[in-house]
Amino acid sequence: MKFIIALFLFFYSINFYTQKNSFNTKWFLNKTVNCSTNKPINDSKWNIEFDTLNKALITFNNLGLKKEVNYTINDSLLKVNDIFYEVKKVTIDTLMLSINNNKICKTYIFESKLFLNKKQKQKYFTHNGELVFYTNKINSPKLNGSSNLLHYFSNSFQYGNTQNSKCNVTFYFIITKTGALIEPRGSISCLKKSNKKIIEILEKTKNKWTPMFINNTAVNSFVRIHFKHNVEIH
Secondary structure, rough: HHHHHHHHHHHHHHHHHHHHHOOOEEEEEEEEEEOOOOOEOOOOOOEEOOOOOEEEEEEOOOOOEEEEEEEEOOOOOOEEEEEEEEEEEEEOEEEEEEEEOOEEEEEEEEEEHHHHHHHHHOOOOOOOOOOOOOOOOOOEEEOOOOOOOHHHHHHHOOOOOOOOOEEEEEEEEEOOOOEEEEEEEEOOOOOOOHHHHHHHHHOOOOOOOOOOOOOOEEEEEEEEEEEEOOOEOO
């Protein structure tokens, strides 16, 4: 009997250590769902990184803000900045946190940095006989002088009044492994012949790119940037 108890405690400690070790990493929010209906919820994107000293760094993607908070974890109950979450699942790849009270019922599904790196290596297409990899939340080419591509391109437009106040703006292009911008294209939903404006904005970024790297090797990458904007074209 003592042997069985000792064996149980041994495997429990291994499982706890593995989960704890998996937990202390950087997590990127993939999606948020209603924990009752399992339907997706349009929620702000945020990332969280847990260290081993009970500190967590939260990054709000859309705002470019960072905030360090305290956290504690006890079995499946996680407390972050006085908010309690149930840890539904934690593996090397996935973290699921659920919050359920009288006001809200949400499940946050995160992907680990390790998983995103692994997944990126498997997503590519061929252009002119060469592999082109898709960018993701943690790895993309760098534009000199800008730390956030979404902010840079949205700020390339002036605010103003248009017939359609919700213009969908999309940029597509490839940054080669030498840092060249090729295949520029895109659209602005509220403008006719919008490709001219898209090309004009992208031309200003030529010779300002650092290529994306995978496993310390420069690669070709496909960049897609999409946002909604009030656009005034002169």
